[in-house]
Amino acid sequence: MPKSSTVNKTPIACTDHNHEHCIEEALIKAEQLCAKRGARLTALRRNVLRLIWKNHAPLGAYDLMDMLAEEDTRRVAPPTVYRSLEFLLDQGLIHRINSLNAYVGCHSPSDDHEEYFLICRECGVAVEVPAKEISRAIDKNAEAMGFTIETQTLEVVGLCPNCK
Amino acid sequence: MPKSSTVNKTPIACTDHNHEHCIEEALIKAEQLCAKRGARLTALRRNVLRLIWKNHAPLGAYDLMDMLAEEDTRRVAPPTVYRSLEFLLDQGLIHRINSLNAYVGCHSPSDDHEEYFLICRECGVAVEVPAKEISRAIDKNAEAMGFTIETQTLEVVGLCPNCK
DNA sequence: TTGGTTGCTGTTATATTATTACGTTTCAGA
DNA sequence: TCTGAAACGTAATAATATAACAGCAACCAA
Ligand SMILES: [Zn+2]
Ligand SMILES: [Zn+2]
Ligand SMILES: [Zn+2]
Ligand SMILES: [Zn+2]
Numbered sequence: 001m002p003k004s005s006t007v008n009k010t011p012i013a014c015t016d017h018n019h020e021h022c023i024e025e026a027l028i029k030a031e032q033l034c035a036k037r038g039a040r041l042t043a044l045r046r047n048v049l050r051l052i053w054k055n056h057a058p059l060g061a062y063d064l065m066d067m068l069a070e071e072d073t074r075r076v077a078p079p080t081v082y083r084s085l086e087f088l089l090d091q092g093l094i095h096r097i098n099s100l101n102a103y104v105g106c107h108s109p110s111d112d113h114e115e116y117f118l119i120c121r122e123c124g125v126a127v128e129v130p131a132k133e134i135s136r137a138i139d140k141n142a143e144a145m146g147f148t149i150e151t152q153t154l155e156v157v158g159l160c161p162n163c164k
Numbered sequence: 165m166p167k168s169s170t171v172n173k174t175p176i177a178c179t180d181h182n183h184e185h186c187i188e189e190a191l192i193k194a195e196q197l198c199a200k201r202g203a204r205l206t207a208l209r210r211n212v213l214r215l216i217w218k219n220h221a222p223l224g225a226y227d228l229m230d231m232l233a234e235e236d237t238r239r240v241a242p243p244t245v246y247r248s249l250e251f252l253l254d255q256g257l258i259h260r261i262n263s264l265n266a267y268v269g270c271h272s273p274s275d276d277h278e279e280y281f282l283i284c285r286e287c288g289v290a291v292e293v294p295a296k297e298i299s300r301a302i303d304k305n306a307e308a309m310g311f312t313i314e315t316q317t318l319e320v321v322g323l324c325p326n327c328k
Numbered sequence: 329t330t331g332g333t334t335g336c337t338g339t340t341a342t343a344t345t346a347t348t349a350c351g352t353t354t355c356a357g358a
Numbered sequence: 359t360c361t362g363a364a365a366c367g368t369a370a371t372a373a374t375a376t377a378a379c380a381g382c383a384a385c386c387a388a
Binding site: 008009010011014098099116118120121127129133134137138141142144145146147148149150151152153154155156157158159160161164 | 172173174175178262263280282284285291293297298301302305306308309310311312313314315316317318319320321322323324325328
Binding site: 040042044045076077079080083087 | 335336337338339340
């Protein structure tokens with residue numbers, strides 16, 4: 001079954017899984033990637049990334065500030081967390097969900113991938129889905145209208161398997 | 165040429181056209197639609213819609229407030245304009261562009277249509293494009309993952325024909 | 329090591345976008 | 359004309375994000 005292995009199935013974020021493993025893996029990947037690029041994953045940035053990965057639902061910047069305050073006993077000001085978010089976005093380690101003003105960990109930060117999000121309006125989980133075909137269709141369409149595309153944002157809201 | 169008439173071409177918003185006509189037409193359509201539905205397109209709401217249609221680039225809520233102030237010599241507070249926006253959104257007369265926190269007139273408010281936006285990062289123009297096929301592909305994909313989709317948001321940023 | 333440069337973080341203030349709460353006015357329908 | 363619901367006015371505030379500048383730490387070249 002060479003093709004059927006790529007068939008969609010229930011995303012891991014919606015299953016009862018070992019989530020500590022998700023976090024661990026994401027942090028290791030991030031460290032490797034930053035090392036390779038000569039980018040500095042500082043303690044603060046690593047912390048922000050870890051907190052973002054704490055669950056599969058996007059987190060707002062001010063949520064992150066609160067969580068940092070709880071852990072560190074020291075209040076962090078908005079610019080601090082926004083700068084970390086900017087770094088993580090630049091490195092492709094997280095994505096921003098515009099419709100939620102929130103941030104979520106990226107599942108394949110090493111690829112230069114096109115992706116979109118299935119967001120559950122009930123539990124908040126955001127599942128990242130590869131968007132290669134869709135993305136290409138959009139590109140082609142836009143090209144025919146004389147547009148040159150630089151970035152695409154596709155966000156889909158509905159109900160996840162658990163919340164139905 | 166029965167099919168080729170549906171082929172994409174340079175969108176009207178990116179051409180040198182009689183824009184007064186765009187505005188006029190949008191307002192007439194809006195009036196007819198609201199009349200048919202028994203919805204009240206009040207002076208304020210009509211005004212907000214007209215200002216949104218003043219060009220083909222999305223406008224922020226506070227831009228609208230400023231424009232209303234200029235015209236009316238009377239300051240309008242945020243809730244006032246946000247309520248009008250909510251009404252216009254509910255009636256499908258405008259769309260919200262999440263990535264810009266801005267609002268733009270809808271080209272086919274009478275249909276229950278799936279649409280997406282090509283946004284020029286240079287001149288700000290936002291072109292509405294029907295997204296039927298793409299939308300269906302996304303639905304099908306999501307279904308296979310156990311998601312039930314309620315709303316989709318696709319926003320594409322790039323350069324329009326004029327700004328290239 | 330030293331000194332210079334760059335990048336990261338801290339801090340204060342402020343900008344931008346949006347909502348809550350409550351009182352008043354308007355208006356369609358009885 | 360009366361009445362209830364919808365629309366609007368107003369003040370306060372919430373939520374999200376950025377600007378501007380100062381201090382510090384890491385890195386590199388001399
Ligand atoms: Zn997990
Ligand atoms: Zn859910
Ligand atoms: Zn026009
Ligand atoms: Zn343009």
